[in-house]
Amino acid sequence: MRLNADFTKRVVIRPDDYKWSESPANGVRRMMLDRIGDEVARATTIVEFAPGSYFDAHSHDGGEEYFVLDGVFSDESGDYPACTYVRNPIGTSHKPFTKEGCRILVKLHQFDADDIVPVVIDTAAASFRSGAVEGLSVLPLHSAASENVALVRWAPGTKFAAHAHWGGEEIFVLDGVFQDENGDYPAGTWIRSPHLSRHDPWSDAGCLIYVKTGHLPQIT
Template sequence: MNINSDFSQKVVLNTSDLDWDSSPVPGVERKYLDRIGDELARASSIVKYSPESSFTEHIHVGGEEIFVLEGTFSDEGGDYPSGTYIRNPPSSKHTPYSQEGCVLFVKLRQFNVQDTSTVKINTATTAWHPGLVPGLSVMPLHEFDGVGTALVHWAPNTMFNPHVHPGGEEILVLKGVFHDEHGSYPTGTWIRSPRYSKHAPFTKSEGALIYVKTGHLHNPL
């Protein structure tokens, strides 16, 4: 199964408009954003756990990256409320579940093999840092070998400088509306911009909170 598998192309999806697909386990559903492979795939997805659902124990062959969007996600290591960022490195394993139900942003099999750190960050209690322009605040989540992941908070009516992303850029809009010269992206929009893409982003009166990943979009095909 190949979905949005040409990483030289820009993709913009409003995840609210996508249908849920069943997983092999009852109570767990997925919205596919990009995917290369069948059940064992290099993939980016929105994943929903119904209340009192669980997934079978599995090994993360190429690592697993999670951002909890709604509810509380759990495994034998603990409970992770909305806003938690998790990295499970290659060869790690767990048996995830959710008592109350949850919605996750999940990226599978996308780690550098040398990136072996486990990361668990509750962004609700983590400090913000000033951004490069007034109105911008940044919360770094992870960086390894030129690939960076962060939350970026945009105050209303903030403008950023035009810039290029040599390694590409991936954005999930968590709150508000994000804008650039190419369009407007409300909450729930996923944007994947290829290597050497450029834009001049800004916000209007709503402001925005976005999840951003850069430097990782070499074409895997």
């Protein structure tokens, strides 16, 4: 399968665009955002677990990164409530499940081989720091090679200068409404912008976004 596999193109998927499909695990369905491969794939996906559902034990041959959007996601290492950010490096394994149900944003097979440090951050309890402009605050989550991951909070009325994305930019809107000259992006929207793309972002109402930069192929 190849879904949104051309990294030279900008992709926007809003909640109204979601098309869910069943996974091989009972009670687990997926909204595929991008994918290269079949069941084992380089993929970005929203995964929804019904209460009491689980996946069989599996290993992460290309690494696993996820953010818990709601509910509580669990494995043999512990429970991860909403707003938890986790990185499981290449070669790790687990058997995930949920008691109450949950939804996660997950990225698979996208780790650099030297990115070997596990990460678990309860972002709900973490402290943000001041951003580059007034009204912007940032919680860094991870940095490796050219890749940087952070949560960015925009106070109502915050505007950022027009800028280019070296190595691309990926955004998932967690809360509120993010905006740029191309449109409005409510909570649940996923945006992938290619290498050297530009935009002029702001937020009238305020928002919280997950942002990853520098990780996309540098194709012009």
